[in-house]
Amino acid sequence: MIVAFSVAPMNAQDADGSVHDAVAAAVRVVRASGLPNRTSSMFTEIEGEWDEVMDVVKRATEAVTAASDRVSLVLKADIRAGHTGEIDGKVARLERALAEGDPA
Numbered sequence: 001m002i003v004a005f006s007v008a009p010m011n012a013q014d015a016d017g018s019v020h021d022a023v024a025a026a027v028r029v030v031r032a033s034g035l036p037n038r039t040s041s042m043f044t045e046i047e048g049e050w051d052e053v054m055d056v057v058k059r060a061t062e063a064v065t066a067a068s069d070r071v072s073l074v075l076k077a078d079i080r081a082g083h084t085g086e087i088d089g090k091v092a093r094l095e096r097a098l099a100e101g102d103p104a
Helices: 020-032 050-065 086-100
Strands: 002-009 037-039 044-047 071-078
Touching: 002 020, 002 050, 002 086, 020 037, 020 044, 020 050, 044 050, 044 086, 050 071
Parallel strands: none
Antiparallel strands: 002 044, 002 071, 037 044
């Protein structure tokens, strides 16, 4: 499964309203997990089996909870039994489709 999630404190962490330090704590948990992952400006994606992915999401959320007593968690999952490597495979297929449709 691939899970895309966003976790952030509900309380601003610094004068300009940024929450980057708390989010960095969550991303450190994800990266330390050893599971395939990537982070963009809005979401972190992680791939693995249900229990291991959800454990990482829980621990990442707990890392943010250390900075704020109220936390927002948004989660979207693509559950496809028997498929691995899809965190990169889905993007590769999309890029191929785009290149094939490119008139240049």
